[in-house]
Every structure is written in structure tokens, then in C-alpha cells.
Amino acid sequence: MAKILRRERLVPNIHLLEVEAPEVARKCQPGQFVIVMPDEKGERIPLTIADWDESRGSVTSVVMIVGTSTQKLSLLKAGDEIPVYVGPLGRPSEIKNFGTVLCAGGCFGIAAIYPMARALKRSGNRVITLLDVKANYLLYWEDRLKNVSDEIHISARDSAFDCRDYIPKKVQALLEKKKKLDRVIAIGCTYLMYSCAEATRPSGVKTIVSLNPIMVDGTGMCGACRLTDGGKTKFACVDGPDFDGHTVDWQELFSRRKAYFEDEIKSLCEWEKDRFA
Amino acid sequence: MSEKQELAPELKEGLKAEFDKDWRKELRKAIPAKERMKIPRQKMPEREPEVRNRDFKEVNLGLEAEAARREAQRCLDCANPSCVTGCPVAIDIPTFVKLIEKGEFVASLRTIKETNSLPAICGRVCPQETQCEVVCNLKKATGAPVAIGNLERFVSDVEYREGKVFVPAIPPSTGKRVAIIGAGPAGLTVAGELAKKGHKVTIFEALHIAGGVLVYGIPEFRLPKSILKAEVDYLEKLGVELKMSFVVGKAATIDDLRKDGYDAFFIGTGAGLPNFMRIPGENLIGVYSANEYLTRVNLMRAYDFPAYDTPVFRGKRVAVIGGGNVAMDSVRTAKRLGADLAAIIYRRSRHEMPAREEEVKHAEEEGIEFHFLTTPIRYIGDNDNKVKAMECLRMELGEPDSSGRRRPVPVEGSEFMTEVDMVVVAIGQSPNPLMAQTTPDLKVGKWGNLEVDWKTMATSIPGVYAGGDIVRGGATVILAMGDGRLAAQEIDKYLKDGQR
Numbered sequence: 158m159a160k161i162l163r164r165e166r167l168v169p170n171i172h173l174l175e176v177e178a179p180e181v182a183r184k185c186q187p188g189q190f191v192i193v194m195p196d197e198k199g200e201r202i203p204l205t206i207a208d209w210d211e212s213r214g215s216v217t218s219v220v221m222i223v224g225t226s227t228q229k230l231s232l233l234k235a236g237d238e239i240p241v242y243v244g245p246l247g248r249p250s251e252i253k254n255f256g257t258v259l260c261a262g263g264c265f266g267i268a269a270i271y272p273m274a275r276a277l278k279r280s281g282n283r284v285i286t287l288l289d290v291k292a293n294y295l296l297y298w299e300d301r302l303k304n305v306s307d308e309i310h311i312s313a314r315d316s317a318f319d320c321r322d323y324i325p326k327k328v329q330a331l332l333e334k335k336k337k338l339d340r341v342i343a344i345g346c347t348y349l350m351y352s353c354a355e356a357t358r359p360s361g362v363k364t365i366v367s368l369n370p371i372m373v374d375g376t377g378m379c380g381a382c383r384l385t386d387g388g389k390t391k392f393a394c395v396d397g398p399d400f401d402g403h404t405v406d407w408q409e410l411f412s413r414r415k416a417y418f419e420d421e422i423k424s425l426c427e428w429e430k431d432r433f434a
Numbered sequence: 435m436s437e438k439q440e441l442a443p444e445l446k447e448g449l450k451a452e453f454d455k456d457w458r459k460e461l462r463k464a465i466p467a468k469e470r471m472k473i474p475r476q477k478m479p480e481r482e483p484e485v486r487n488r489d490f491k492e493v494n495l496g497l498e499a500e501a502a503r504r505e506a507q508r509c510l511d512c513a514n515p516s517c518v519t520g521c522p523v524a525i526d527i528p529t530f531v532k533l534i535e536k537g538e539f540v541a542s543l544r545t546i547k548e549t550n551s552l553p554a555i556c557g558r559v560c561p562q563e564t565q566c567e568v569v570c571n572l573k574k575a576t577g578a579p580v581a582i583g584n585l586e587r588f589v590s591d592v593e594y595r596e597g598k599v600f601v602p603a604i605p606p607s608t609g610k611r612v613a614i615i616g617a618g619p620a621g622l623t624v625a626g627e628l629a630k631k632g633h634k635v636t637i638f639e640a641l642h643i644a645g646g647v648l649v650y651g652i653p654e655f656r657l658p659k660s661i662l663k664a665e666v667d668y669l670e671k672l673g674v675e676l677k678m679s680f681v682v683g684k685a686a687t688i689d690d691l692r693k694d695g696y697d698a699f700f701i702g703t704g705a706g707l708p709n710f711m712r713i714p715g716e717n718l719i720g721v722y723s724a725n726e727y728l729t730r731v732n733l734m735r736a737y738d739f740p741a742y743d744t745p746v747f748r749g750k751r752v753a754v755i756g757g758g759n760v761a762m763d764s765v766r767t768a769k770r771l772g773a774d775l776a777a778i779i780y781r782r783s784r785h786e787m788p789a790r791e792e793e794v795k796h797a798e799e800e801g802i803e804f805h806f807l808t809t810p811i812r813y814i815g816d817n818d819n820k821v822k823a824m825e826c827l828r829m830e831l832g833e834p835d836s837s838g839r840r841r842p843v844p845v846e847g848s849e850f851m852t853e854v855d856m857v858v859v860a861i862g863q864s865p866n867p868l869m870a871q872t873t874p875d876l877k878v879g880k881w882g883n884l885e886v887d888w889k890t891m892a893t894s895i896p897g898v899y900a901g902g903d904i905v906r907g908g909a910t911v912i913l914a915m916g917d918g919r920l921a922a923q924e925i926d927k928y929l930k931d932g933q934r
Contacts, residue, residue: 159679180685194642200734200743225743241642243679373734373744376640376681376868378650378706379726383717390710390717395868409717412819416719420745427740 159242162215164233167297171265172220172231174204179214181206181244187272188250188367188399191218192375194241195229201241202226203372203394205344207268216244219268225424246375247398250365254281256339259331260306261324261353263289266345267298269367273342275305283307285331285338289324289349291315324349325356338362343402347414354402364402368393370413384410439519449515452529461532462511475578476505480796487769487800490654490737494558494587499539502588506535509580512571517582520569522916525549527566527582534585543589544600551626551669552619552915554594554661557587559652560912561790594664601671605632610929613638613696615682615869618646619911620702620902622669623918624925629672631926636675636696638682643733646704647903648911650733651725653763655770656793683872688898698897698925701884702918705903706866710859711755715813720747720821724760724860731767749856751775753824755810756860757787758908762794764858765802773856777803779810781829781842807831807842811849813857823853865904873898881907891921899925 163175181191190203204218220230233239250273258277262270267288278284286306290296292315303309312327322330332338341364343353350366357364370382370393377395384393385406391397441449452458479495480486486493497505509531517527526545533542546553562583570579593599610633614621617639625635643649644666648657670676682688688699708723710716727746730736736746752768754761757780769776778797780787783806787794798804807829814823828848831840865882877885877894884893884900891899901917903909 180680184685198735198742241679243640243642243681243685245684246681373726373729374641374650376706377866378708379729380708380710380723381726385717390712409819412719413717415818416820417745420739424740424743424745428743 158238158240161233161235161237161239162213163235164231166231167219168295170222170295171297172222173207173217173268174220174230174233175215175217176239176242177214178216178242178244179211181216181242182209182211182214185209185216185245186249187252187276189245189247190375190398191216191242191244192246192372193218193226193230193239195226195233195239197240199229199240200226201373201375203246203369203375203398205265205269205367205369205398206245207271216242217268219265221265224421225428228425228428243375247394248396250276250342250367250399252276252280257283257285257335257337259285259287259328259338259341261287261289261328261341261343261345261349263324263345263349266343266349266367267296267302269344270342271298271301271305273344274302278305278307285335286310287312287324287327287331289313289327289345323352325352328353328356332357332360332362340365343367347407347411350402351407351411354405354407358403361403365399366402366405367398368400368405368410369398370410371416384413439522439524441519441524445518445524449518449526449528452526453511453513457536458511458529458532461535465507467510470508470510471572471576473504473508475508475581476501476584478581478584483796483799483801486655487766490770492658493655493796496591497581497584497588499588499592502534502585503537505581505585506531508572509535510572510575516569516571517566517580520566522565522912523549523919525566525586530589531580531582531585534589539589539592540598540600543593546586546589547600547602549919550915551623552665553586554590554665555619555648555657556912556915557583557585557590558657558661559648561910563791565912594661599664599668599671601668602630604630604673607634608632608929610634610697611636611695612698612700612925612929613682613688613691614700614702616640616646616702616704616902616904617644617666617676618702618704618902618914619648620704620904620914620918620921621646621700622666623915624700624702624899624901624922625674626669626672627919627922628925629669629674631922633926633929634675635673636677638677638680640679640681641733642678644676644678646702650729651760651763653728653732653767655766656763681868683868688873688895698929699899700918700921700925701869701893701898701900701904702902702914703866703869703904705863705906705908707864707882708859709862709864711810711861713810713812715815715821715824716859718813718815718821719819720749720855721813721857721859722747724754724756724764724858725863727764727858728760728767731771737767737771746771747856748772749854751854752856752858753777753779753810753852753854754858754860755779756862757782757789758860758862759789759793760863761858761860762789762797764860766797766800768856768858769800769802775803776801777805779805779808779826781807781809782839783807783831786831786839809842809844810857814851821854821857823851824857825849825851862908863903865907869904883907890924891917892924897928
């Protein structure tokens with residue numbers, strides 16, 4: 158069991174979840190994730206670690222509401238307990254002085270990119286942060302990211318920002334303007350990460366993506382999260398979650414992400430019916 | 435298959451002392467051996483195949499008391515009980531069987547528990563037919579050995595039903611702390627044994643329910659979760675602490691735990707890494723590893739979706755690749771989840787199948803198809819990347835390989851295509867690599883297994899022991915428990931001697 162210390166709404170569809178997990182806080186590094194089960198009947202789902210506080214013994218993740226599990230998480234209150242909060246899982250991201258690094262994040266990835274940007278900045282990189290939102294009311298943590306970035310850019314499809322592009326165009330524009338990017342790191346939905354990888358493919362700038370296939374145990378036992386990278390089958394939970402965006406088989410990943418689409422809708426409808434009808 | 439072992443002299447003496455007791459002599463006299471041999475082996479009551487293959491309730495119902503006593507009467511109470519030599523944990527089988535004959539079921543169970551902390555599990559999942567029962571002298575005489583496994587199950591069920599769990603007296607604390615990594619059969623055994631010796635034991639388990647393969651792998655219809663829970667509860671009564679959702683190697687290394695005050699360690703992290711065949715199409719949607727399929731259904735209770743949130747495919751034409759117990763569990767699960775066709779695809783013949791006879795028999799009764807001498811060579815997907823067919827190849831048997839089984843050889847030009855909408859790959863598991871990756875001094879064999887001194891189960895690091903599938907690769911529950919028992923004795927010695 159793990160105790161919820163704080164759950165708050167950041168933007169309409171995204172919630173922050175701070176959980177008491179001293180053992181995870183003691184060990185975790187940027188790029189790692191936890192597996193969470195919202196209640197006894199819930200699914201085990203992975204959440205990228207967005208921040209941690211060793212002295213408080215807490216770990217923070219950010220959850221975007223998409224299905225039953227994330228709905229359940231979004232309704233938790235401080236003091237509630239959840240049956241599973243296990244981590245830190247996966248390999249930590251490679252952090253060193255690369256030179257200039259573009260950190261691109263969208264949706265929950267805005268929070269997930271934060272510890273990477275912070276660690277890269279501390280390692281002496283020039284950090285350019287690029288946040289993607291559909292609209293201005295979906296933007297959060299801009300201040301926190303500003304503090305760890307040399308430059309911050311926003312791509313949006315909303316008149317409140319001067320930019321009306323999806324993230325890949327912005328990546329391309331930055332590539333052209335900066336000439337020299339040593340590395341791109343992208344976290345967000347599969348489509349965002351795919352788009353960023355495609356944007357950098359012609360120039361060959363190394364692009365790391367934090368992949369989020371469906372997982373069950375998260376410790377390499379089941380193989381649900383397998384994907385093809387450079388022609389070889391890998392398990393995202395133990396071989397990743399970071400992969401080279403230019404060698405991943407994206408079509409396979411897209412299809413596997415959608416494997417339970419109908420069941421997920423059915424599950425959410427049943428749960429809403431039970432709870433609210 | 436049976437590993438007949440030489441019994442230690444003190445064990446032989448113990449068996450002899452029990453054998454010479456008056457009540458045993460009287461019991462032997464009560465019914466002549468000739469009469470005993472005439473009693474037929476008592477049949478284990480089972481639920482009807484056409485009923486049971488639609489739900490997840492237990493298939494075997496367990497012997498009634500009368501039948502159990504009758505079965506116990508069949509035992510000839512041999513002066514040299516070969517059955518004990520076939521048991522990896524050397525249970526005093528004659529004593530527990532004769533106590534059943536006498537009607538003293540509680541005392542019978544205590545006898546088993548002296549050497550085996552998990553009898554309700556062993557009585558259900560041990561391959562007795564290749565261990566204790568294969569060397570039973572009655573088998574030599576009549577062809578039908580004493581149903582030792584069914585009797586073990588019977589006495590543990592009596593205790594479970596009556597809810598009066600016997601907890602042995604625990605000696606005063608030794609002040610020593612032991613960390614056990616993995617709550618599977620090996621780890622649970624070590625925990626029970628060391629707690630009984632007065633050590634403070636903590637089990638660290640990555641998943642959220644204790645049991646390892648007993649909870650994520652073996653289905654409810656073969657081992658009900660309530661039985662497993664009762665066995666784990668028993669360990670807690672012995673003072674064992676369980677730390678769930680804790681991945682040693684990630685949340686803490688062995689060195690961290692040493693600093694936290696643990697004096698000795700046992701690694702029983704199992705064979706958690708699913709093997710694939712590396713053929714085209716294996717990553718299509720609808721192709722599962724047996725681990726994933728069974729974990730979804732057993733641990734996450736996907737059979738009760740959407741009451742439980744975890745989904746699982748309910749294939750109509752399901753192919754399960756492999757011929758072991760895990761394959762049988764998978765194919766019988768698929769049948770229960772509504773498959774019209776649930777088939778085993780095995781590259782050798784029936785004779786070489788590693789699955790237990792009982793599992794194969796149950797599967798056949800439940801309408802499972804068996805396709806021998808066949809292997810898949812690729813899977814074909816539809817536009818959504820979902821598996822819709824597989825191409826197979828016929829095999830024939832050639833010369834025996836290193837395992838002694840005849841090697842399957844492809845028959846040229848025998849390719850054929852068949853429609854499937856779900857595949858479960860159940861061709862084995864490899865040792866879980868996590869501990870080896872995060873514990874630099876741990877010596878690892880060529881299959882990723884931890885190397886141990888087989889006499890002591892000690893790894894290359896002092897004070898760190900290992901057993902079960904992390905050492906053996908994919909083996910059995912009882913062998914893991916045998917390792918656990920030996921490791922517990924050695925850990926106890928290590929703790930008493932101080933640092934060796």
C-alpha cells in the first residue's frame with residue numbers, strides 16, 4: 158500500500174499525484190517510471206516519474222485522464238491508499254554533457270521531461286525546452302521548466318500563442334535556426350514522439366524517445382511491452398523506456414498501443430455506469 | 435525423470451524409529467499385505483469436463499475422509515520406504531500415510547509440515563508420478579502406487595476447512611535478520627524454515643500478491659488462490675514479514691539491504707523472462723507470451739473483466755505453442771475463456787511432452803486438441819496488425835539430443851497454413867536477469883542462471899544463497915522448495931557460525 162500525499166488538477170485533463178514512497182525517492186533517476194494500480198480491481202499501469210523529494214520521501218507523477226485507471230487516479234484524495242506503487246523501474250536516461258539538448262514534451266510529457274531538463278542543465282548542457290499544448294489552458298509547469306532551461310518555446314494550435322504548429326514543425330524550425338543541436342529528447346504521446354523523431358531523421362540528430370507501450374508487471378516478466386528496435390525485439394520496461402527514435406518500429410508500436418482499444422472503452426463505460434448512474 | 439536420492443543416515447534412523455513404534459506394528463498387523471494390495475487406488479473426484487471447462491473453479495475436488503483412509507490402507511508400510519527417496523524434501527511419507535489410516539489427520543499434517551511448509555500446494559501441483567509415486571513399491575507390485583499426492587492434499591484440506599491452523603512454537607529470537615528476494619515457492623520455503631529457527635525474516639516481492647509462479651502462473655482451477663493465501667498467512671503467523679511491490683535491484687541492492695541490517699540473503703527470483711521463437715509476426719497483436727497471458731488472467735483476474743479492469747483477448751481459435759505444464763495451463767485457460775478451438779502445437783510427439791500426465795488427461799477431457807510434430811514458422815496479421823493465421827511445418831523425430839529426447843527434424847515441403855485469432859507462446863522461461871544485472875559480484879552461468887554450490891546453495895557472494903528457477907532455469911515447484919529447504923539449513927549454519 159502507498160499513501161497519496163497530494164492529488165491536484167493541473168489543467169482540465171491532467172492531474173498531479175504525489176505519493177509517499179521513500180524507497181523509490183531514495184533511488185530514482187530521470188527517465189525511470191513507477192507501476193501503479195489505483196485500486197484492488199485496477200490495472201497495473203506505468204507512470205513516468207516527474208519529480209521526487211528524498212527528504213519528504215515522496216514521488217510525483219503527472220497523469221493524463223484517458224481511461225479507467227487514470228480516471229480512478231484523478232479522483233484520489235490526500236490520505237487515500239493505493240495497493241501498488243512500485244519502482245523505480247526501467248533504465249535511467251543517459252545524462253551527460255552533450256552540448257545543446259532540445260527537450261520536447263507534450264501532455265503528461267511536459268512534467269515527465271522536467272527531471273531530464275533539470276539533470277541535463279546540471280550536467281552543463283544548454284537546454285532548449287519545447288512544450289506542446291493543444292491550447293493555452295492546457296499548459297502547466299512552464300515556470301518550473303523555465304528555471305531549468307536556457308530557452309523555452311511553446312508549440313500550440315491555439316490563437317493565444319503566436320505559434321499555430323504541431324511540435325514537429327517547431328522542431329524543424331529550431332533545427333534550421335540553431336544549426337547545432339546535439340540531442341533531442343521527446344516525451345509525450347506516441348504520435349508526438351514519432352513526429353519529433355521523423356522531424357530530426359533527415360538531419361540525423363540523435364533523438365531519444367521515452368516509450369510507453371502497454372505494460373503489466375513492468376519488471377521484464379510478461380513481455381506485453383515488447384517492441385522492435387533496430388530489428389530486434391526489446392522489452393520497454395527493462396531495456397527502456399528510452400530508445401532511439403530513429404530505429405524504433407513505430408507502426409508496430411502504434412498498433413500495439415491500440416490493442417485493447419475496445420475493451421478500454423467498455424471498461425470505462427462500465428465503471429462510469431457503476432459509479433455515477 | 436525421478437531423482438532418487440540417497441537418504442542421510444540420521445534421516446534413515448528417524449524413519450526406522452517411527453517404523454518400529456508400536457502403533458505402526460499394530461497397524462501393519464491389522465490388515466495383511468495381500469489384502470492391502472487388493473484395494474483399488476481411490477479415484478480423485480473431479481468435476482465433469484463439460485462443466486468445468488467453462489469456469490475457473492478447481493477441477494479436482496479432493497478425497498473424502500473415508501476414501502482417504504481406504505487409500506492409506508493400500509500403503510504396505512515398507513521397511514525401506516523408497517517413496518521418501520523420491521521426494522525432493524524427503525517427507526516422512528509412511529508416517530503421514532499411516533496416521534491417515536489411523537484417522538489422525540491433524541497429526542498426519544504435522545508430520546508433513548516438519549519438512550514441508552506448503553503441503554496444500556505440493557499436494558496439488560507436485561509431479562508425484564515422477565517422484566514419490568514412481569518409486570512406490572506398490573507400483574512395482576500392482577502397477578498402481580499409493581496416491582501420495584492426493585493424500586497430502588487431503589490432510590492439508592482438512593486443516594484448511596476446519597480453520598484450526600497449527601503454528602509450531604517459535605524459539606526466542608536469534609537477533610539475526612534474513613532478506614528473501616522473491617515470494618515464490620523457493621522463497622516461501624526458506625522463509626518458513628528460518629522463521630521456525632527464530633530468525634527475523636523479511637520477504638521482498640516485486641508483485642502485489644505473494645506466491646510467484648503460484649499466483650501469476652498456475653490457474654485458479656488447479657490451485658485456488660484461497661489455498662495459497664492460507665499458506666502465506668501461515669508464514670505470517672510464524673512471524674515472517676512480507677514487503678510487497680518492492681523490487682530488489684531497483685529500490686535497493688543487496689548492499690543497501692546489508693547496510694539496513696540484513697545478515698543473510700536468499701535469492702529466489704525465478705525464471706521470469708519469457709522465451710520467444712524469434713519467428714516473423716511474433717509481435718503481432720494477439721500473440722502472447724504464456725507469462726503475459728496467465729498473468730493477465732490469474733494475477734490480474736482478467737477472466738472477470740470488466741469487473742476487474744485488466745482485459746485479455748478471448749480468442750475463438752487459439753494455438754498454444756509448447757508441451758509443458760505452462761502450455762497446458764494456457765490452453766485450458768483459453769478454453770475456459772470461450773475458445774471454440776483451443777489447441778496445443780508441439781514439435782515433438784506425445785511421448786516427449788514434459789507436461790504432467792494428469793494435466794494432459796484433464797486437457798483432453800476438456801476438449802483440447804493436440805497437434806504433435808508441428809511447429810509454427812511465422813504468424814500472419816491483418817490490416818490492424820492482429821494475428822489471423824499461422825504457417826506451420828511438420829516435424830519428424832530424429833536422433834536423441836542432449837536432453838535424451840529425440841530431436842524434431844523439419845519435414846521438407848510440409849508447410850501448411852491455418853487460421854488462428856490468438857497464439858500463446860509457452861516454450862519456456864529463462865532466469866530473471868535483474869539480480870545479476872544489479873549485483874556485480876554475483877556469478878552467472880551461461881543461461882543467465884545464478885551459479886551456486888549445490889551442496890549448500892551458496893552463491894559467489896558470502897551470505898547470499900539462491901535456489902529455484904533462478905538457479906535451475908524452468909523446473910518444478912517442489913525442486914524449488916527442496917532448494918529452499920537446503921538453503922535454509924545452510925543459512926541457519928552461516929548465521930550461527932557468524933561470518934564464514
